[in-house]
Amino acid sequence: MTLATVIAAYVDLNQSMGRRFQVDAALLRAFQRHAGDVELAAVTPEAMSAFLQPRAQVTSTWLMKHRALRRLFQYAITRGLATRSPVPTAIPRVPDTFVPHIYTDEELRRLLAGVDENQARVRCTIAAPTYRAMLLLLYGAGLRLAELLALRQEDVDLDHGGILIRESKFYKSRQLPIGPRLTQALAEVAPPGRPGPTPFFLNQRREPIPHQTVWHNFDALRTRVGVQGRLHDLRHTFAVHRLLAWYREGADVQRCLPHLSTYLGHARIAGTQRYLTMIPALLEQASQRFERYACGEVYHA
Incomplete structure (x- = not known):
């Protein structure tokens, strides 16, 4: 049986059980392109090692590739499609060199104080009150940016101070309580009309806000006020x-x-x-x- 056939069956099985399986599927298809149109039994440890780490330094990507391939061959062996696994058994330790920036209270105040001037730039599409509320929610509720931008009007309960995060990174939804000051900040920028399935945060053209626009505005803001760090560091x-x-x-x-x-x-x-x-x-x-x-x-x- 070919490698491509086994990968297709394995991906279909996982997705039929309700898993999105998008990352592993993409990694496995990338390995298929790397290995070529070969039989599953013809996959060698050398081809596996070349795909796992084309560069000298071990990264977290190595671990993601290794996990996807290890599980693929476990699936193949348990179904009698393979007798051995060419996946390396030794797992190197990935050096964790990244240290996030933890904002001080003074830095947070500088960021928020600089929003009005920053959003007054020419061709800036996000209004200052909206961007300030976004930053407050990213910090005050610890949201991921994707969760923030996926919020619908019907997900924000301004009467009881809560937000609903739908099927986020690990495919789970969660209801989060938020404080009165954060609730008030959201109320000030809430779209008019009855809450519905449309995005809560909109730009000045009443359109959904792209991720890149939020990042671009934050880079300009932190440069303007002289603060280091990333948006995700909130x-x-x-x-x-x-x-x-x-x-x-x-x-x-x-x-x-x-x-x-x-x-x-x-x-x-x-x-x-x-x-x-x-x-x-x-x-x-x-x-x-x-x-x-x-x-x-x-x-x-």
Whole structure:
């Protein structure tokens, strides 16, 4: 049986079970183009290694390719379509060199204060109140940009202070409570009329806003006010600031983490832990918590 036939059957099986399976399907088809029109049994470990890592440095893309191919051959072996797997068994550790920028309160204030001037630029298509509300929601609710732009008018409950995120990154929907100040900011830019299935955030031509436009406006804004960082770092900042608030409130942080993970829409807590970048204020709070714990043990001893 050919590699192409097995890949097609495997993709069809996964999608028939309700999975989108778009990323793995694209990776597997890319491998098929790399390997050529060959029989499944003719796939060699050398061809596999060349596809997995054409460059010297191991990246997260290597892991995504490896996972997709490993599962493909597991499927083939369990159905008697293959007797062996050419996928490497050794999985190298991917160095995590990226560190997100955690915005300080002062930097957040500078970003918000600069919105009016930034959105007054010639040919700017997003009104200042709309863009300010978008930034507040990205930070205040820790949303992904795709989730923000996918919000419909009917998904925003201004009466009770909540938003509905529909089938996001991990194909799950979630209902998020938001505070009164954030609710008021959304109310100020809510489209007129009865809530419906149209996008909540629209540009000045009453059209949906593309991702690239939001990124372009943010790059111009942070350059204008002299702040480093990416748009997605607002989500990282939300997670770190929430953790810092829990420490200051004396909450049991380990017990609170699953709630944060659910709010962010993560499939596993490990995904949330990647967002929790250590900053001096967080380190100080953690150190004080440990000091109180240690001193308490010494005292009781």
